[in-house]
Amino acid sequence: MPARSTRHVTILEVAREARASKTSVSRYFGDERERLSRELQGRIASAAKRLGYRPNQMARSLKGGHSRLIGMLVADIRNPFSVAVMHGVEQACRASGYSLLACNTDNDPAQESAHLSVLASYRVEGLVINATGSPHGALQAVIDRGTPLVLLDREVDRVDADVVGLDNPRAIDMALEHLAERGYRELLYITEPPEEASSRQRRMARFQTRLDDFGLTGESLCLPLTGGTGIPHDAIAAFLNRPGAAPKALLCANGKITLAVTRTLQALGVRLGETGLMGIDELDWCELVAPGITTLAQPTEAIGRAAVECLMQRRETQRHPSPPRHIHYQPVLIPRGSTQR
Amino acid sequence: MPARSTRHVTILEVAREARASKTSVSRYFGDERERLSRELQGRIASAAKRLGYRPNQMARSLKGGHSRLIGMLVADIRNPFSVAVMHGVEQACRASGYSLLACNTDNDPAQESAHLSVLASYRVEGLVINATGSPHGALQAVIDRGTPLVLLDREVDRVDADVVGLDNPRAIDMALEHLAERGYRELLYITEPPEEASSRQRRMARFQTRLDDFGLTGESLCLPLTGGTGIPHDAIAAFLNRPGAAPKALLCANGKITLAVTRTLQALGVRLGETGLMGIDELDWCELVAPGITTLAQPTEAIGRAAVECLMQRRETQRHPSPPRHIHYQPVLIPRGSTQR
DNA sequence: TCATTTTATGGGAACGTTCCCACTTTAGGC
DNA sequence: GCCTAAAGTGGGAACGTTCCCATAAAATGA
Numbered sequence: 085m086p087a088r089s090t091r092h093v094t095i096l097e098v099a100r101e102a103r104a105s106k107t108s109v110s111r112y113f114g115d116e117r118e119r120l121s122r123e124l125q126g127r128i129a130s131a132a133k134r135l136g137y138r139p140n141q142m143a144r145s146l147k148g149g150h151s152r153l154i155g156m157l158v159a160d161i162r163n164p165f166s167v168a169v170m171h172g173v174e175q176a177c178r179a180s181g182y183s184l185l186a187c188n189t190d191n192d193p194a195q196e197s198a199h200l201s202v203l204a205s206y207r208v209e210g211l212v213i214n215a216t217g218s219p220h221g222a223l224q225a226v227i228d229r230g231t232p233l234v235l236l237d238r239e240v241d242r243v244d245a246d247v248v249g250l251d252n253p254r255a256i257d258m259a260l261e262h263l264a265e266r267g268y269r270e271l272l273y274i275t276e277p278p279e280e281a282s283s284r285q286r287r288m289a290r291f292q293t294r295l296d297d298f299g300l301t302g303e304s305l306c307l308p309l310t311g312g313t314g315i316p317h318d319a320i321a322a323f324l325n326r327p328g329a330a331p332k333a334l335l336c337a338n339g340k341i342t343l344a345v346t347r348t349l350q351a352l353g354v355r356l357g358e359t360g361l362m363g364i365d366e367l368d369w370c371e372l373v374a375p376g377i378t379t380l381a382q383p384t385e386a387i388g389r390a391a392v393e394c395l396m397q398r399r400e401t402q403r404h405p406s407p408p409r410h411i412h413y414q415p416v417l418i419p420r421g422s423t424q425r
Numbered sequence: 426m427p428a429r430s431t432r433h434v435t436i437l438e439v440a441r442e443a444r445a446s447k448t449s450v451s452r453y454f455g456d457e458r459e460r461l462s463r464e465l466q467g468r469i470a471s472a473a474k475r476l477g478y479r480p481n482q483m484a485r486s487l488k489g490g491h492s493r494l495i496g497m498l499v500a501d502i503r504n505p506f507s508v509a510v511m512h513g514v515e516q517a518c519r520a521s522g523y524s525l526l527a528c529n530t531d532n533d534p535a536q537e538s539a540h541l542s543v544l545a546s547y548r549v550e551g552l553v554i555n556a557t558g559s560p561h562g563a564l565q566a567v568i569d570r571g572t573p574l575v576l577l578d579r580e581v582d583r584v585d586a587d588v589v590g591l592d593n594p595r596a597i598d599m600a601l602e603h604l605a606e607r608g609y610r611e612l613l614y615i616t617e618p619p620e621e622a623s624s625r626q627r628r629m630a631r632f633q634t635r636l637d638d639f640g641l642t643g644e645s646l647c648l649p650l651t652g653g654t655g656i657p658h659d660a661i662a663a664f665l666n667r668p669g670a671a672p673k674a675l676l677c678a679n680g681k682i683t684l685a686v687t688r689t690l691q692a693l694g695v696r697l698g699e700t701g702l703m704g705i706d707e708l709d710w711c712e713l714v715a716p717g718i719t720t721l722a723q724p725t726e727a728i729g730r731a732a733v734e735c736l737m738q739r740r741e742t743q744r745h746p747s748p749p750r751h752i753h754y755q756p757v758l759i760p761r762g763s764t765q766r
Numbered sequence: 767t768c769a770t771t772t773t774a775t776g777g778g779a780a781c782g783t784t785c786c787c788a789c790t791t792t793a794g795g796c
Numbered sequence: 797g798c799c800t801a802a803a804g805t806g807g808g809a810a811c812g813t814t815c816c817c818a819t820a821a822a823a824t825g826a
Contacts, residue, residue, distance in 0.1 A: 091571070092548070094782055105806040110784060121804065136566070141546040142487045143782035147811050151483060161512055164505070171502055174529055183543050185526055188515055202524050205482040207433070225477070230432065346713055369710030372687055435812055446776040451814060462774065484812035488781050 093137045102131035113139050145207060154182045154395065155203035156212040157196060159238075161188035165339055165365050165384060166214060169236060172388020173212055180396055182209070189216060191280075197222050204229075210395035215240050216280065232398035234391045239282040244408045246394040250364075250382050251412035252286040257294060258417055259335055259362055259380060264298040266423045268333035268360045271295070271302030272323045274345055275337035276309055287337055287364070301330075309340060317348050324352070324359060331425060333360025339367050346373060361422040364415070375421020383413045434478045443472035454480050486548060495523045495736065496544035497553040498537060500579075502529035506680055506706050506725060507555060510577060513729020514553055521737055523550070530557060532621070538563050545570075551736035556581050557621065573739035575732045580623040585749045587735040591705075591723050592753035593627040598635060599758055600676055600703055600721060605639040607764045609674035609701045612636070612643030613664045615686055616678035617650055628678055628705070642671075650681055658689050665693070665700060672766060674701025680708050687714060702763040705756070716762020724754050 095113075099106040104124060111120055112128045120128070131137075145151040154177050158166045174184045185208060187199035193216050200222050203211065211226060214236040223243045227233050237249040263271060273291045278284040288304055295302050305319055324332060334349075336342040342363030349361065356374050363370070366381035390411050398405070436454075440447045445465060452461055453469045461469070472478075486492040495518050499507045515525045526549060528540035534557050541563050544552065552567060555577040564584045568574050578590040604612065614632045619625040629645055636643050646660055665673060675690075677683040683704030690702065697715050704711070707722035731752050739746070 092782095096782080106783085107785085107806055108804090110782095111805095114784075119804070124804080136570075138542065138546050140487070140548065140782050141543075142483050142492060142548055143811090144784075145483045145811095146481070146487050146813085147782080147784045149811080161508060161515075162505075164503075167502060167508055171529065174502075183526065183528070183547070185524065187524070188512065201479065202482075205479050206524070207481060207483055229477075343709055343713075350713065367710075368684055369708075369713060372684075372691065372710060372714050374715070433812095437812080447813085448776055448815085449774090451812095452775095455814075460774070465774080481812050484781090485814075486781095487783085488812080488814045490781080 092140065093135045095137070095139070098128065098132050098135055098137045101135060102127040104128055104131075149207075151207045151209055152182050153206055153208045154184050154210045154212065154392070155206070155208035156184055156186040157199055157203075157214060158186060158188050159191050159214045159216055161190075163340060164367055165382065168384035169214070169388040169391075172385035173392055174388075175385070176389040176392035180392065182392075191216050193220070196220070200226065204231075210234070210392075210399065212236060212391045212395065214238065230402070232395045234394045236387070236391055237281070237283050246391075246398070246409045246411070248387055248391045248394060248411045249283060249413070250387075251414055252283055253290045254412075255364055255380050255415045256287055256290040258415060259364070260291070260294055260298045260300060262378070262417060262419065263333050263335065263360055263362060263423060264300055266333075266360065267331055267425055268423070269300060269330035270326075270328070270332045271300055271335055272320070272332070273302060273304040273335045273337065274320075274341050275304065275306055276341060277306055284337060291335070307341065307344065309344060317351060320345070320348050321352055324354065331358075331360065333362065333423065336361070336363035339363065339365030342367070342370070342377065342379070346377065356422040357424050360425070366416075366418060370418075371420060373422075375424065378420045378423040379418050380415040381418055382415055387413055433481065434476045436478070436480070439469065439473050439476055439478045442476060443468040445469055445472075490548075492548045492550055493523050494547055494549045495525050495551045495553065495733070496547070496549035497525055497527040498540055498544075498555060499527060499529050500532050500555045500557055501681075502527075502531075504681060505708055506723065509725035510555070510729040510732075513726035514733055515729075516726075517730040517733035521733065523733075532557050541567065545572075551575070551733075551740060553577060553732045553736065555579065571743070573736045575735045577728070577732055578622070578624050587732075587739070587750045587752070589728055589732045589735060589752045590624060590754070591728075592755055593624055594631045595753075596705055596721050596756045597628055597631040599756060600705070601632070601635055601639045601641060603719070603758060603760065604674050604676065604701055604703060604764060605641055607674075607701065608672055608766055609764070610641060610671035611667075611669070611673045612641055612676055613661070613673070614643060614645040614676045614678065615661075615682050616645065616647055617682060618647055625678060632676070648682065648685065650685060658692060661686070661689050662693055665695065672699075672701065674703065674764065677702070677704035680704065680706030683708070683711070683718065683720070687718065697763040698765050701766070707757075707759060711759075712761060714763075716765065719761045719764040720759050721756040722759055723756055728754055 095106050095109050099109045104127060108120060108124060109128055111117065112125060156170065156173055158170060160166055170186060177184045185203060185206060189196040189199060196216050211231055211233045213233060215238055220240060223240055227245060233245040235245050235247045239247050273288065275284050275288055278288050334345055336345050362378045364380045366379045370377040370379050394409065436447050436450050440450045445468060449461060449465060450469055452458065453466060458466065497511065497514055499511060501507055511527060518525045526544060526547060530537040530540060537557050552572055552574045554574060556579055564581055568586060574586040576586050576588045580588050614629065616625050616629055619629050675686060677686050703719045705721045707720045711718040711720050735750065
């Protein structure tokens with residue numbers, strides 16, 4: 085029976101029970117266990133177990149300044165991409181002995197700064213941020229305060245932090261190359277509002293610049309997906325019904341767009357393959373819809389792990405910081421029927 | 426310029442800057458702001474802003490015993506159902522001034538108890554748990570220690586805590602009723618190993634008991650989905666190829682099963698509708714696959730919110746606890762082509 | 767007018783740790 | 797065999813709060 089149904093056992097009670105000093109108990113649970121004699125170790129171990137002792141992490145971080153907490157801001161937790169990255173982040177944190185305090189901002193700058201504030205009050209030792217668009221002074225303030233910070237996927241103006249994400253130009257190039265190779269000639273690039281995220285801008289800009297190089301023509305369509313699943317059918321229908329025999333294809337800037345566009349195409353009765361469809365972000369269901377939807381998969385877990393690695397590295401080289409690093413991962417092409425004419 | 430590029434500002438520095446006592450500053454940031462004169466409030470506010478002060482939550486919880494933290498254990502963070510519930514939980518926490526420390530156990534009991542341990546060390550004031558199967562003594566220990574605890578979806582033997590989840594019998598009844606009404610006669614119920622979760626047991630048991638009442642025959646198939654996407658095609662093929670003209674249908678116990686089964690059916694070239702397919706858990710893509718997959722949607726956000734509500738209630742009525750409550754939500758039927766012959 | 771309450775403020779002791787130092791004992795070097 | 801070093805242990809002061817108390821001033825009541 086592990087005793088005491090009420091309240092928490094303290095280090096002092098363990099010390100008394102083990103006939104040792106609190107210092108020794110502290111050493112036992114800290115990283116100086118080796119300094120204790122075998123015998124004392126034994127006494128403390130059994131006393132602690134008997135009493136059901138758990139060091140109070142709050143007290144620990146107060147004294148030592150180590151909260152052992154990493155904070156994460158996720159723009160949209162219902163986006164499978166975000167969750168996959170978060171999974172990687174959490175694993176890496178745990179491997180380094182940290183816990184993850186993850187907050188969902190629902191793409192709302194107000195929630196973002198509120199959460200940032202909370203995370204600061206818990207004295208997180210590092211921050212992984214999938215920020216909303218607004219070039220946030222609060223972020224730079226965090227860095228100035230000395231908290232290591234990594235930006236995920238999206239860079240933020242005038243915030244000099246490490247950035248981890250997809251190699252966006254390469255992703256677009258791969259998409260264009262694939263679509264060109266499969267014989268599509270006229271493209272429509274569909275994206276959420278680019279102002280909100282640098283990665284969206286990068287992708288869109290690259291799309292425009294490289295079309296010529298692949299002998300393609302194309303244009304971009306910006307869809308605000310706020311709220312419902314609604315998406316304007318007419319803009320897409322107009323593109324598809326445009327006269328001319330050149331094979332047409334749609335390129336979706338991310339998973340959310342791919343979902344919305346697939347819905348629209350079904351509503352319009354479009355046959356996939358004949359009309360090309362391709363998306364960035366791999367999702368569970370992409371292989372299930374009709375002939376399968378071709379995607380560019382992001383190495384989400386790796387991105388998450390890399391983010392934490394950056395954090396840990398900065399933590400170790402705290403004094404006189406190096407310039408921000410940018411780490412870009414290669415996407416993986418998963419060809420399916422939706423780009424097979 | 427919010428001053429001090431290094432380290433954190435303390436309450437004492439603010440007090441000095443505002444020509445006030447630390448007690449007054451503490452009052453200002455606590456819930457006794459009203460007791461201070463307008464003038465003093467002003468001085469403190471501006472001093473705090475000038476210095477960029479954020480109360481240290483670690484110190485706060487150490488002294489006051491309020492960590493303002495709720496812990497959550499999620500069995501599988503890559504399951505959209507879990508994420509949706511988590512979203513509800515987080516919203517509700519924030520509304521009550523709590524932050525959420527969410528941990529993913531990847532269905533691994535070892536990680537579960539490790540995380541439980543960590544959460545305890547942060548002195549979380551409540552715990553929302555989507556537990557793995559093992560009837561965990563650790564859980565009861567948490568309760569005994571006085572931490573309110575809510576079980577999500579799955580009950581755990583010999584742990585007397587509140588349980589929030591789906592009305593499983595009703596869900597099965599609705600499914601059977603719908604399938605019978607649509608003319609299917611022979612059913613195959615497909616589930617993950619029921620030992621791991623009470624909800625799985627409930628659903629399966631109900632399925633077996635109520636078949637007769639709807640004039641149906643049927644049997645159950647248990648699939649271990651660990652690891653890859655692999656799923657034994659042959660068991661399902663055997664069911665489908667069984668002689669007899671009675672229309673057949675498959676009922677999937679959760680979203681993960683629905684995904685795996687849909688993959689299998691595509692591989693087998695089965696036409697949905699002709700062969701019925703229905704699943705518990707609504708997913709993004711269910712309306713996209715072929716004629717659309719009929720589902721029973723769980724009110725995930727509501728479940729999440731209810732869990733936190735239970736926690737808050739227990740927190741307020743700490744002394745002399747009431748018996749565990751069980752809250753069960755009704756599913757919503759979303760009929761689609763996969764159950765239309 | 768003076769005792770009494772109320773209002774506004776501040777000092778100091780905790781909360782449960784860690785960590786610096788100091789002390790004792792044992793081992794090592796010559 | 798004595799001096800020094802190392803190993804093993806413990807006491808006490810922080811860490812940044814909150815909260816109990818005490819105080820001073822202002823308001824109230826007769």
